[in-house]
Amino acid sequence: MKTASVDGFRRRLVDEIAYRMRRLDTHVGCSAFDPDDAKSMSRVFVINLDRESGRWERIRRELERFHGRTGSPLLSLTRRISGVDARDLSSNPGDNVVVPSYHLVDQLTVEGRSGLADAIGAASRQIAMTPQEVAIALSHIGVWRLIAADQLPFALILEDDVYFPRGFGRAMAEAWDALLDSTGGPQFDVLYLSYEVAAGAKMPPPGRGSVVRPTSGLWQLSGYVLSLRGAERLLNLLPVRGPVDLWLSLNFDRLEVRMTRRPLVQQRVGVPSSNSYSVMPILSQVGLLIRDDQQVLDRRPDPSPVFVFGCEDSGLTAFASALSVLGYRCCSDVAALPADELTSLLQGVSRRSFDAYVNVGGLGLAALTEIARRHLGSRYVFLNPRSDCGSGQLPAQRSPSSSGDLALDALVDWAETHVPGKVLHVPAASDDMWQLITDFLACPYPAYPYPSRPDLGQRPVIRTSAVSPRGKERKFDRLPWIQQGGKRRGIRVAPRPGIVGVSWNADFVSVPSLTRADLLLRDDTFPSNLALFRPANVAIAPGAGAVLTIRPERTAVRGLTSGAIATRDSFLYGRFEAEIQTSGVPGVVTGLFLHRNGPRQEIDFEFVGTRPSQALVNVFFNPGNDGTRLEAGYRGTPAALDLGFDASEAFHRYAIEWSEGAIRWYVNEALVCERVIWDPTPIPDQPLQLNFNLWASRSTEFAGRLDVSRLPGRAWVRALRVGTTSDQSFGTTRAAVAR
Secondary structure (H helix, E strand, C coil): CCEEECCHHHHHHHHHHHHHHHHHCCCCECCCECCCCCCCECEEEEEECCCCHHHHHHHHHHHHCCECCCCCEHHHHEEEEECCCHHHCCCCCCCCCEECEEEHHHHHHHCCCHHHCCCCCHHHCEEECCHHHHHHHHHHHHHHHHHHHHCCCEEEEEECCEECCCCHHHHHHHHHHHHECCCCCECCCEEECCCEECCCCCCCCCCCCCEECCCCCEECCCEEEEEHHHHHHHHHHCCEECCHHHHHHHCHHHCCEEEECCCCCEECCCCCCCCCCCCHHHHHHHCCCCCCCCEEECCCCCCCCEEEEECCCCCHHHHHHHHHHCCCCEEEEECCCCHHHHHHHHHCCCCCCCCEEEEECCCCHHHHHHHHHHCCCCEEEEECCHHHHCCCEEEEEECCCCCCEEEHHHHHHHHHHHCCCCEEEECCCCCCHHHHHHHHHCCCCCCCCCCCCCCCCCECECCCCCCCCCCEECCCCCCCCCCCCCCCCCECECCCCCCCCCCEEEECCCCCCCCCCCEEECCCCCCCECEEECHHHEEEECCCEEEEEEEECCCCCCCEEECEEEECCEEECEEEEEEEECCCCCCEEEEEEEEECCCCEEEEEEEECCCCCEEEEEEECCCCCCCCCCCCCCCCCCEEEECCCCCCCCCEEEEEEECCCEEEEEECCEEEEEEEECCCCCCCCCCEEEEEEEEEECCHHHHCCCCHHHCCEEEEEEEEEEECCCCHHHCCCCCEEEC
16 A cells, blocks of 8 residues: 655556547557567566556557567567565565665665765664565565576566656667667666666766666666676675665666666556555655655545454454555444434445444344445455354344344344355454455555454443533644544444553652653654754753753754653653643643554644644544554644633643543643544554654645744753553553553
């Protein structure tokens, strides 16, 4: 699943136009291809995953459009290479020819920014490759070995998401002629046909030649020509360290590399991909990314509803999380649907709140029959059906027209009779859950591990006409995990018994010290922050606790520095409070929040110096297990609260209570905002760190214009506390440490 910024829409539009224009090409011959000439390209290799048969068919048609010197289509010279699948990597994923890590300094060298390396400690920042990057490197190495083994003089290597733009045949022939030396044979190791020039890289000046020599800084290996000599040299340079295109650029000084003046092979922009890029989070942390664009899913699932049933401990909660990763707006683990949602389903209304319903009670056979009639595309999933379930009893799956519980077997029989061909039976043990789901729902296979979750069971729903305090809502992100507008009240579930948890306390007045093993003074940043966090900007102010200072200070990546405190541990649910006095500098934000990345989940209290009598509360939700790199959204779901006082003039107590079923925000012990499930997001369900920071926003819309004349600015914290809540109506009340 790719993510792309809003600006990427323009790029996709340009790509789509170019893709369609290629059909107007009348020159479909290319003399650079000849299987019988040692001075020409005699073979085409296409790297294609076995599960991507659609891509193989598309590139087959592309290769049929062009013919070589002898008149044979390029497809006749083509050999499909089964790509290494990241899902199938063993415990030794590099196979000794790929070292699955590299350093940030390698990235900066290729980008022509090696001068920054010392300033940001790039040489010591090691980056682990993603499984997808390892698999891509192994796939290319496999082709290099084939070229060397078969003694092929020249071969074109393509990835399966490329196409030949208009003018390819003529431009390729001109480039090949330009490579002929006095002996009549091209002399090079690697010829790039598809590439992107790295930001900051030095490239040859414009000229008339159709082929030039790059000095550094080319991304992509989606289309290139490799000579026999080049294949042998690359194999002698093994192992690959880092992403294969990065590694190849680092070895330009050991190879004879050429590039066409303009790319002659194009990679499709809008094609769904499961690739994941390891360097992006690191670039964000060190301050080399200065844009924090909204991320959106390229593709939403089919809008037809999906229903999932199963017995206890069959993996229903994990399945609901998996559907969320795929972009479904999922209602799960509740004893009954909201009345208006059930009405929409029964009436066949297309604008429903949810796309999927997992382990939802109250859906009897009569209701399901009517839903199937109204929604012809609806699909039905059964986890561990029939004998796998023992007694086959669905817990709390009560039919509105029946005095008893519906057996799972009865639902399975109903589905096989009423909706044949739209039913998926998931066995108790499956080697690849993602494959089952994505095949059934026609979704792209994600790059992330299948979620693991304990089953929550069907939680009783509290029906109430009361409206939770929520403040004045601001503009939301538009994502599958956010309900947009309307008379939204969310889903309020019955509380669970309180659970005794871990307490944590940092009182900077009673114990005036920052040298605690459980505290972290941050030394990083994020794209929308104009400041770089440095530990030196956090100090003890006698009698006032800890003070964070934001000041003008030129660094390699920012013009300001500031301070940030975080807990080293992450916590799952509990009460999180602080006694703070915020900054009153316009453009500066004081933050008290819970946060994680991969997937991004966050619960905020934020105070903007431009509006010191307001607090912003916010939630960011992305689904998945730890390591799922979903970071979509940059606004979240903010709401503004009027405090009735100036938060920058004195200390006040702020608290966030977070449970499995609700989030509550308190100011001086008064409840000021509450959000329940799907009001407007699911409740974050991964361990989060507690943070207190001071930063300057790039967004004047969010924080106003920064008043530099009032710097340095300061914010104070007397205490940070984590513990169980005393309010038993709050629900699950643990503060469990996740180390």
